[in-house]
Amino acid sequence: MSMDSVRPASSLSASSLWASWDRPITHWDLGRLTASRCGFRIKRMLKRIRSPRRLMATSLAVAFFCLYLLNGVFILSSRAPADPERLRLWLSGGMVLYAMYHGLRCVWSSQSVADLELTPAEDLWLGGAPVRRSSLAIYHVGSMVVPSMLKTALLVVVLAMDVRHVSLLAVGVFCSLVLLEIIRLIIARWSSGIDQRQRKWFRVAVTCVAGAAAIQVFTRMIAITPMGSPTLVYLLNGVRAMGQTAASEWVQWMSVPWLASANLAVHGSVGFISVANLMIAIGTLPLAILLLVRVDRWSHEAVLKRERNRLAAGEYITQRDSWSEVAHAEPKRWRQLLVRLAPNRAGDAIAMMSRQWVSVVRYRGTILFSFALPTLLCLSPLATGQENEQWLFVVGGIAMCTMLLAPPALRIDFRRDLKRMLLLRSLPVNPMSMVIGQLALPVLITWMYQWFTLAIAVIVVGPGLAQTLMWTSVLSALAVFTFAVENAMFLAYPHHEHAEGVAMMIRAKLTFLGKATIIALSVGMLVAWAVFCRSAVPSAIVTIVFVAGAMAASWLAAILALFVAQVCWRRYDLCHDIPPS
Amino acid sequence: MIQVQDLRKLYDDHLAVDGVSFSLQPGQICGMVGPNGAGKTTTLRCLAGLIPATSGQLRVAECDLSRDLLPLKKRLAYVPDDPPLFDDLTVREHLEFIGRLYQVDDYQGKSIELLKQFNLLDKFAAGATTLSRGMRQKLAVCCAYLYDPQVLLLDEPLTGLDPPGIRTLLESILDLADRGTTVIISSHLLAMIESVCTHLLVITDGKRRFFGLADELRQKYPDAASLEEAYFAATGELPLEEAVEVPVFDGPMTISITDFQTHEALS
Numbered sequence: 001m002s003m004d005s006v007r008p009a010s011s012l013s014a015s016s017l018w019a020s021w022d023r024p025i026t027h028w029d030l031g032r033l034t035a036s037r038c039g040f041r042i043k044r045m046l047k048r049i050r051s052p053r054r055l056m057a058t059s060l061a062v063a064f065f066c067l068y069l070l071n072g073v074f075i076l077s078s079r080a081p082a083d084p085e086r087l088r089l090w091l092s093g094g095m096v097l098y099a100m101y102h103g104l105r106c107v108w109s110s111q112s113v114a115d116l117e118l119t120p121a122e123d124l125w126l127g128g129a130p131v132r133r134s135s136l137a138i139y140h141v142g143s144m145v146v147p148s149m150l151k152t153a154l155l156v157v158v159l160a161m162d163v164r165h166v167s168l169l170a171v172g173v174f175c176s177l178v179l180l181e182i183i184r185l186i187i188a189r190w191s192s193g194i195d196q197r198q199r200k201w202f203r204v205a206v207t208c209v210a211g212a213a214a215i216q217v218f219t220r221m222i223a224i225t226p227m228g229s230p231t232l233v234y235l236l237n238g239v240r241a242m243g244q245t246a247a248s249e250w251v252q253w254m255s256v257p258w259l260a261s262a263n264l265a266v267h268g269s270v271g272f273i274s275v276a277n278l279m280i281a282i283g284t285l286p287l288a289i290l291l292l293v294r295v296d297r298w299s300h301e302a303v304l305k306r307e308r309n310r311l312a313a314g315e316y317i318t319q320r321d322s323w324s325e326v327a328h329a330e331p332k333r334w335r336q337l338l339v340r341l342a343p344n345r346a347g348d349a350i351a352m353m354s355r356q357w358v359s360v361v362r363y364r365g366t367i368l369f370s371f372a373l374p375t376l377l378c379l380s381p382l383a384t385g386q387e388n389e390q391w392l393f394v395v396g397g398i399a400m401c402t403m404l405l406a407p408p409a410l411r412i413d414f415r416r417d418l419k420r421m422l423l424l425r426s427l428p429v430n431p432m433s434m435v436i437g438q439l440a441l442p443v444l445i446t447w448m449y450q451w452f453t454l455a456i457a458v459i460v461v462g463p464g465l466a467q468t469l470m471w472t473s474v475l476s477a478l479a480v481f482t483f484a485v486e487n488a489m490f491l492a493y494p495h496h497e498h499a500e501g502v503a504m505m506i507r508a509k510l511t512f513l514g515k516a517t518i519i520a521l522s523v524g525m526l527v528a529w530a531v532f533c534r535s536a537v538p539s540a541i542v543t544i545v546f547v548a549g550a551m552a553a554s555w556l557a558a559i560l561a562l563f564v565a566q567v568c569w570r571r572y573d574l575c576h577d578i579p580p581s
Numbered sequence: 582m583i584q585v586q587d588l589r590k591l592y593d594d595h596l597a598v599d600g601v602s603f604s605l606q607p608g609q610i611c612g613m614v615g616p617n618g619a620g621k622t623t624t625l626r627c628l629a630g631l632i633p634a635t636s637g638q639l640r641v642a643e644c645d646l647s648r649d650l651l652p653l654k655k656r657l658a659y660v661p662d663d664p665p666l667f668d669d670l671t672v673r674e675h676l677e678f679i680g681r682l683y684q685v686d687d688y689q690g691k692s693i694e695l696l697k698q699f700n701l702l703d704k705f706a707a708g709a710t711t712l713s714r715g716m717r718q719k720l721a722v723c724c725a726y727l728y729d730p731q732v733l734l735l736d737e738p739l740t741g742l743d744p745p746g747i748r749t750l751l752e753s754i755l756d757l758a759d760r761g762t763t764v765i766i767s768s769h770l771l772a773m774i775e776s777v778c779t780h781l782l783v784i785t786d787g788k789r790r791f792f793g794l795a796d797e798l799r800q801k802y803p804d805a806a807s808l809e810e811a812y813f814a815a816t817g818e819l820p821l822e823e824a825v826e827v828p829v830f831d832g833p834m835t836i837s838i839t840d841f842q843t844h845e846a847l848s
Contacts, residue, residue, distance in 0.1 A: 029681045040669040120665035130654040
């Protein structure tokens with residue numbers, strides 16, 4: 001055949017990859033692949049949890065499971081059952097709110113989702129195999145089944161009291177969660193396909209919708225809370241307001257895909273209607289997969305079309321241009337100056353920081369967005385009119401955000417370097433400089449968030465110099481402590497950046513419980529210290545001693561945590577500690 | 582078997598492959614050579630249908646890449662540099678999966694033969710994570726050979742292989758070509774692959790600099806003692822000479838890049 005008869009690569013729409021579905025044997029083979037991989041993982045997990053290096057993590061995980069089950073059996077089962085109608089609305093509306101949150105993340109994230117979130121091995125062996133995209137989508141959804149089942153099991157323990165048929169609840173919740181994952185992927189693929197101008201519009205639209213939802217929650221909370229109530233009441237009513245928003249008409253309209261599964265979950269009897277709901281809930285999943293395949297195809301075509309337009313318009317640089325560009329690039333003067341002025345011993349830490357700085361600049365939008373909402377939430381107690389409690393709640397909010405929200409928002413430390421551990425190990429940087437270099441920028445950004453929020457609270461409340469000094473210092477130490485502990489834990493029990501599954505879920509729960517315990521213990525110790533100072537220290541210097549003691553203790557804990565992180569970095573073993581992907 | 586006309590590939594705003602054309606017939610083995618970042622891997626990935634070409638006409642194993650990706654993937658094997666494997670599968674399970682997916686008759690018997698050929702049989706039940714770089718490369722090659730592809734694309738296949746492994750691989754490539762398979766080998770080790778290549782494709786800066794019989798390149802430079810020297814002579818003639826200013830602390834310094842090796846070393 002001559003080249004003349006070969007069509008130019010004009011469009012992917014005719015490609016056989018997207019056309020219809022594969023034969024059942026292909027799905028069977030892909031299913032076998034998933035089963036083999038699951039089997040291997042289970043065996044590997046059993047081997048790993050018996051390893052002495054992971055003894056502590058294993059013990060904590062077992063303890064967590066026992067406590068969770070005991071809590072479900074003895075505590076949750078004794079509470080009054082919730083109204084099934086409210087539960088239904090919460091289930092479907094909650095999914096919409098989560099999808100909205102994911103949409104928001106997608107449009108503000110600079111990373112696009114390519115090829116259905118396939119791993120490099122899947123990309124090569126499945127992407128290169130004679131398998132249609134629909135089969136890959138089904139394969140990917142198949143890999144979500146086990147994590148969704150586990151999440152379902154955890155939710156069923158909590159909600160079993162509220163329904164008559166636990167089996168229907170389990171099926172309903174499971175279908176809802178799988179559908180949510182598919183919709184999340186649809187949003188991600190669609191977001192990958194849109195161009196910069198569309199992305200800007202999408203950002204505005206999604207942010208407006210999310211903002212409207214936030215305003216609704218806020219106004220509902222204000223409406224149901226009598227003016228001047230304690231801040232704790234505001235917080236509890238905030239949760240109620242969120243439930244009301246999830247149950248509101250406009251959210252329920254958006255939750256149409258989840259209606260059948262939500263109905264099924266709370267159904268009082270097994271009959272024609274529940275069977276119909278079951279059929280619809282299960283039938284929604286292949287429809288969603290079909291939509292995913294269509295969106296995936298559209299996304300591929302849109303990206304390719306833009307690529308071709310740019311080529312046609314000459315909007316590109318050739319390899320030679322880029323070589324010349326690199327050769328002419330001016331080194332940043334301020335970086336050179338910083339490295340020259342820094343003490344010799346700090347030079348290597350600063351070199352590590354300059355690398356982190358590149359990431360901060362690249363992800364500045366996402367970072368700003370991640371801290372905008374926590375700042376507003378932390379400042380919200382200022383609107384309650386409770387003068388005595390405002391300050392403490394603002395400080396408490398900042399502490400919570402520092403411990404719970406800042407670490408996942410600022411993963412520009414060891415946690416994103418798992419693939420580069422060999423390189424980091426080979427660098428001539430002493431362990432403490434390495435730890436400081438990796439942690440400095442996330443900590444600095446958290447400090448900026450803390451100081452900004454505290455400054456506004458100080459202007460509104462006027463808590464006095466001692467309080468301002470003490471909390472600024474204690475919260476700064478808390479930021480150091482949090483990132484040091486987070487990285488120490490990562491180095492002791494590393495995981496991949498986007499790892500999912502049971503282990504990650506348990507890890508997240510345990511970390512959350514650990515952090516909550518630390519916050520509670522810290523508050524307890526602070527109160528005990530205050531009581532001790534009041535009773536044992538002369539009143540003339542009680543404030544100074546109390547503030548100095550609190551500051552010294554918190555910084556001591558922070559420095560200790562830094563040393564622990566350094567020990568964990570020294571202990572990190574390239575042979576044993578790199579987890580399989 | 583492989584027909585490429587004016588292939589161009591754009592990544593964001595960077596033109597990685599710029600108008601490459603060549604064609605190969607069944608049984609021919611083409612060595613694709615060029616410096617790092619020349620566009621070799623991108624060309625191979627386009628040919629494998631893993632990434633779409635921005636423009637150009639590509640026909641591989643009787644398939645038009647703008648429409649027949651699925652049949653193409655049945656007939657083509659692509660082995661990348663340092664191939665990613667499923668960390669949660671054993672060697673046996675890798676071959677079993679490929680055998681089933683490509684519906685290979687007696688894939689178990691063929692798998693054993695291939696593992697024997699590449700001296701990997703003792704790793705039959707081993708997990709992929711326990712394999713060395715060279716073993717991973719061998720396993721990927723075994724997977725590719727399992728379904729007798731009409732077109733074989735190998736990206737830096739010799740990297741990480743031990744000398745017996747290199748010999749086995751080169752022999753197996755000749756064997757496949759004898760049976761009508763078209764092979765492209767991307768490699769920096771021209772001295773290693775010159776004995777098996779019928780054709781050479783030289784790419785620099787995303788552009789084709791030479792395509793033809795390996796002997797033609799030799800004849801073009803009769804003073805060159807080896808094919809590798811002829812290759813350097815050919816690329817040395819390329820219009821690479823340009824003056825670039827490299828900023829340093831004490832002021833700009835002008836470097837004149839006149840030959841391929843210097844260019845490669847700097848880039």
